[in-house]
Amino acid sequence: MAASDSLEEQDTLAAAADAAANAPERVLNQDEIDSLLGFEVGEEVVPERNGIDAIVNSALVSYERLPMLEIVFDRLVRLMTVSLRNFTSDNVEVSLDNVSSIRFGDYLNSIPLPAILAVFRAKQWDNYGMFTVDSNLIYSIVDVLLGGRRGTAAMRIEGRPYTTIELNLVQRMIEVVLQDVQAAFEPLSPVTLDLDRMETNPRFAAIARPANAAILVKLRVDMEDRGGRIEMMLPYATLEPIR
Incomplete structure (x- = not known):
């Protein structure tokens, strides 16, 4: 019984791995790219910096x-x-x-x-x-x-x-x-x-x-x-x- 459960688990993992390998590559949309680079589009006030922009401006001490x-x-x-x-x-x-x-x-x-x-x-x-x-x-x-x-x-x-x-x-x-x-x-x-x-x-x-x-x-x-x-x-x- 334990052996059959182990085989089923292995089959499930193998199927998941095959599905992930055959899945099309995900492409970041523009909003995700802007967020990664630290840009906020469409907002007048940005409460905090993130991404690369935060690293560049980290030396500015209030x-x-x-x-x-x-x-x-x-x-x-x-x-x-x-x-x-x-x-x-x-x-x-x-x-x-x-x-x-x-x-x-x-x-x-x-x-x-x-x-x-x-x-x-x-x-x-x-x-x-x-x-x-x-x-x-x-x-x-x-x-x-x-x-x-x-x-x-x-x-x-x-x-x-x-x-x-x-x-x-x-x-x-x-x-x-x-x-x-x-x-x-x-x-x-x-x-x-x-x-x-x-x-x-x-x-x-x-x-x-x-x-x-x-x-x-x-x-x-x-x-x-x-x-x-x-x-x-x-x-x-x-x-x-x-x-």
Whole structure:
């Protein structure tokens, strides 16, 4: 009886193996291929990455893992509001638009030109950071510091490089902001920030490898009807000593 049961089981397994061998090969459909590669078609919001896309982006660490930075940036907004009011003798309001993680190369490619990029060095951290000042803020600062009338929008002149006067005025503003960044980080990690150079071409402001992750802080500066945006880029390698 046991022998017959064993023979029947072997026959069943052999039949299943023959059926699997003779079955036509299964071809993945487009949805399965997209899922394997990490693409989500037809969905505006993708809650999590999967497949190859997750492997490629695994190096991007969320800034939320560094909770002390929120306190630092809130403090920075308050300090900048006071210092830029004193610097411009105008009613300046600074607000924090967004803090996000991004690859350095992607950020350089997304900078709207014309703009001024200010590279600074953090001595104690032995690394670099960068400010990007957009054209709206540049012309607004120049207009305010050179006595432009209040309530009038700053005039933008496209198609020409920034003059020496404009670069010098923006440099003075960046030096004021650097002092505020130092003061904001003081309770966490004392650091000395020195302006290294000013650039107008993003290719000359490469302070990290394109694939390196960085924190992007977007700040909005409003002066009544004028204003613009200033962005601070801090590679994770720069913040590594204070993690």
